[in-house]
Amino acid sequence: MDNSIIRVETLHKSYVNGSNALHVLKGVDLDIRQGEMVSIMGSSGSGKSTLLNIIGILDNYDAGAYYLDGIKIEKMSETRAARFRNKYIGFVFQSFNLISFKNAMENVALPLYYQKVSRKKRNMIALEYLEKLGLREWAHHLPSELSGGQKQRVAIARSLISKPKVILADEPTGALDSVTSEEVMEILKEVNATGISIIIVTHENEIAAQTQRIIRLRDGIIESNEVNHNFSNEVSAGVLLEQR
Numbered sequence: 331m332d333n334s335i336i337r338v339e340t341l342h343k344s345y346v347n348g349s350n351a352l353h354v355l356k357g358v359d360l361d362i363r364q365g366e367m368v369s370i371m372g373s374s375g376s377g378k379s380t381l382l383n384i385i386g387i388l389d390n391y392d393a394g395a396y397y398l399d400g401i402k403i404e405k406m407s408e409t410r411a412a413r414f415r416n417k418y419i420g421f422v423f424q425s426f427n428l429i430s431f432k433n434a435m436e437n438v439a440l441p442l443y444y445q446k447v448s449r450k451k452r453n454m455i456a457l458e459y460l461e462k463l464g465l466r467e468w469a470h471h472l473p474s475e476l477s478g479g480q481k482q483r484v485a486i487a488r489s490l491i492s493k494p495k496v497i498l499a500d501e502p503t504g505a506l507d508s509v510t511s512e513e514v515m516e517i518l519k520e521v522n523a524t525g526i527s528i529i530i531v532t533h534e535n536e537i538a539a540q541t542q543r544i545i546r547l548r549d550g551i552i553e554s555n556e557v558n559h560n561f562s563n564e565v566s567a568g569v570l571l572e573q574r
């Protein structure tokens with residue numbers, strides 16, 4: 331497919347511990363188009379994070395192929411992997427992964443630090459993203475002073491600052507109550523409406539039901555791939571749209 335942003339073909343991955351090998355991915359095929367919002371479901375230990383980490387070039391695969399924007403991703407230096415990640419991918423995690431001793435603004439600005447943007451400029455841009463996410467007045471607060479939902483919004487702002495083509499969200503609502511989860515989903519839908527592809531790993535049906543396609547992993551392969559005809563990324567009171 332021409333407009334695939336992510337294409338995975340017969341992907342295999344094992345973890346080797348001493349003489350034991352755990353074959354986690356046993357020939358996964360996946361095709362995600364630019365602008366799609368999909369969920370990956372599967373029981374605990376089914377390899378969802380493993381697959382997401384390979385797509386995010388945080389880990390290598392053993393066999394098969396992975397193409398990101400048509401470019402074959404193979405074993406590469408960490409410098410080159412970081413360059414790909416910076417150009418294409420934003421990450422959102424269940425545990426937020428914010429740096430505890432940096433304030434919200436500095437956390438959001440971090441990807442630009444790696445791109446060698448000056449401190450003044452990156453902080454200014456970070457403030458714009460915090461503003462879009464309704465967090466301007468929290469810019470100088472530490473993560474410990476924020477609620478779970480606010481922390482995840484900071485993480486989303488951080489994922490957006492390098493203008494990714496894809497956001498990989500590993501159980502982004504896993505640590506949040508249902509009302510806050512819903513807020514985070516609304517934000518992700520708005521982000522998706524701007525054309526960014528989103529892959530959400532989740533084991534919650536209510537979350538998956540809000541995505542365009544539900545992909546189920548089981549026994550190391552894609553068990554099913556279900557299009558959700560009710561999908562809509564139109565949100566009523568959008569934070570990003572409202573403040574654009």
Ligand code: ADP
Binds near residue numbers: 375
């Ligand atoms: P999921 O995200 O679906 O819960 P994971 O991808 O995290 O599953 O893990 C799949 C399987 O691989 C699990 O059995 C897990 O224990 C194992 N695993 C994950 N990461 C590693 C690792 N770094 N080393 C060894 N085993 C791992």
Ligand code: MG
Binds near residue numbers: 380500
């Ligand atoms: Mg996982």
